Amino acid sequence: MSESPIEHEDEQDLPEQIAIRLEKRERLNALGDAYPVSLPITHTIAQVRAAYPELEIDVATGDEVAVVGRVMFQRNTGKLCFATLQAGSGERIQAMLSLDKVGEEQLELYKELVDLGDHLFVAGEVITSKRGELSILVTDWKMAAKTIRPLPNLHNELGEEFRVRHRYLDLIVRDRAREVVKIRAQVMASMRKTFADAAYLEVETPMLQTIHGGASARPFKTHSNAFDTELFLRIAPELFLKRAVVGGIDRVFEINRNFRNEGADRTHSPEFAMLEAYEAFGDYNVMAELTQRLIQNAAMDVFGTHQVVLEDGTVNDLGGEWARISMFESLSAAAGVEITPETPIAELKKLADKEGLEIDHPQHGKYVEELWEHFVKGDLINPTFVMDFPVDTSPLVRNHRSKAGVVEKWDLYIRGYEQATGYSELVDPVIQRERFVEQMKLAAAGDPEAMKLDEDFLKALEFGMPPTGGMGMGVDRLLMSLTGLGIRETIMFPLVK
């Protein structure tokens, strides 16, 4: 990337349009202020529009208003100039500057000093033009903030890379970009309300951790100068939220960033927003109900329906009671052979080989999950809880209360994506230690994602954790499910090199 041209000392090197705008900025400062600290604004553009929903053509209301907006279009003629002003929230209104209202000097200055993209303050009467456009017939104008760089062309779609690298411009220029930011905020607010209604407390747990745990993933590493020690950006908040439950915070949730040092694609980002929730004396069934409620409430609060329309026009039906299927039963049905926790690993391997699956760190449960993804996952369009996972790939989940060889864990799939996961949490400190030891053997065998043993967490469990249900949900992925956008569109400022 080239350095910013505005940093060049020699003005000759500046792109023409920037040099010209810098001169205009100087002139504005000489005449007054190109960036005034305050302006006598009386209305937002939205308020003006709302106050006059249906005016006839060529009407003068007699009402005076003063607004600011960014200049999005300009149509300058000899004695009458038009500009379209846009509020940050996207509403637009037309400003009209006529010779007989502002005088020759102010009209000339306006034409010379105001460019597309500038923040412009205008005061005047609310009218409609001869074409019926709601307008402000300007008596006073003032530069609210001079722009130095030209806005991108509004008549072509911006390239994807340009949009991500200049999200601030994307937000100015593209309604949908603003909408997505708003939807995200509303979804967050809705989920917090659902939690509040269920007497959950929101907490924040460490991002910097001395031992990363709670998930299987490669971490980002950093270093603390003060403690002279290696630290990890968290891959999950799970082990700290469970400590909170041990401490008696019986209903607790956190919405915050996780960091995973792994691949980035349409559904994965190195940093992503994660929701985790724990409920003492709940189990994975309770958490499934909570998860369904969170998502359905969000859809209803934001879109007013459980049938949300996605970017490509298809409808994502989130309504009704969501299906629950068993992992082993659905796999057996799809594969055409009975597969249970007792199925010999050699048989699973034979089936995987036949299907052309390569499995990295072969354990029984790994085979089952890979085969399940191969045979079943793609067909799960409507929201579906996949229940009861293999034990050896789920070290933090308690054994099923009645089925041998599986744990009380579900994954929620929506439109073929893993959306959330829920557990009846493992709270027995002795079994938890055994599970960690198993993970350490895997790590020793070279699995870089295997979990580390967290002695302090085990100590907390040894002080007694109540039976607890837990759930985790990728917030960015929820936004994807609600909008049909890629993850880099649901995150306002995704990581770019």
Added chain:
RNA sequence: GGGCCUCUAGCUCAGUUGGUUAGAGCAACGGACUUUUAAUCCGUGGGUCGAGGGUUCGAUCCCCUCGGGGCCUACCA
């Protein structure tokens, strides 16, 4: 990690089978215009063709290296 593609003006894109001075629309500059709304009309300027190296009389184009981006694939509870 592997494969394929891509990078040209502020933005969106053409183009050059290697040849004088690299084009368009919008944006900008000068001029005309009191009802435009992608205003219109006349005129003008604007480029290290991602960076570096090579081949060549001559490279934006061909080759190599590097960098950015995309798609597929692998990996990612």
